[in-house]
Amino acid sequence: MRLIRQYESVIYGNYHKAALQGGVVIGLALLVYILLFFFVGNPISSPETFGIDGVLFLCTGSIFVLYRRRLPDGKVSMKELMLLGVDACLIGAALYGVELYLYATLLDVQFSDRCFSTMAKGLQDADDTQVVNIISNYSAVNWALMGCVRLAVMSIIFVLVLALCMRTEKSRLKQ
Secondary structure, three states: OOOOOOEEOOOOOOHHHHHHHHHHHHHHHHHHHHHHHHHHOOOOOOOOOHHHHHHHHHHHHHHHHHHHHHOOOOOOEHHHHHHHHHHHHHHHHHHHHHHHHHHHHHHOOOHHHHHHHHHHHHHHOOOOHHHHHHHOOOOHHHHHHHHHHHHHHHHHHHHHHHHHHHOOEOOEEOO
């Protein structure tokens, strides 16, 4: 079946380099967030918090703004922002998983226990003992993977919203 409309878009910048840099920035920002709360005396109790989502949202928006400023005419399509954002956030999510694992095994050995108690507290309302039994056996690797996957999913949502808001050029109709 032939499409009625076919769109084309132009990629104006080198988003691969920007995605790598942005992913490292996201990973470092999340590391600073985790360590800040640890050294203040209020360590995180879950790999998935609203603060981590906020850091991800702010970093992604900053990466988009800085990328758009570096372009010659400041023109950027949604496709280019989506490619940049998804790549950067997936790199950041992978770094976050590694950071969370190292944090849970080297710095904060009670992290897994706090995560379990936070999760079990939420599940007591549902009275689901099987799930509580399963998560009671989670180790630092499981919590790090959970944080990594959740951050990757949230990043796709954030990238979609930010790309819709920050694009400066719409795709043109192919002739």
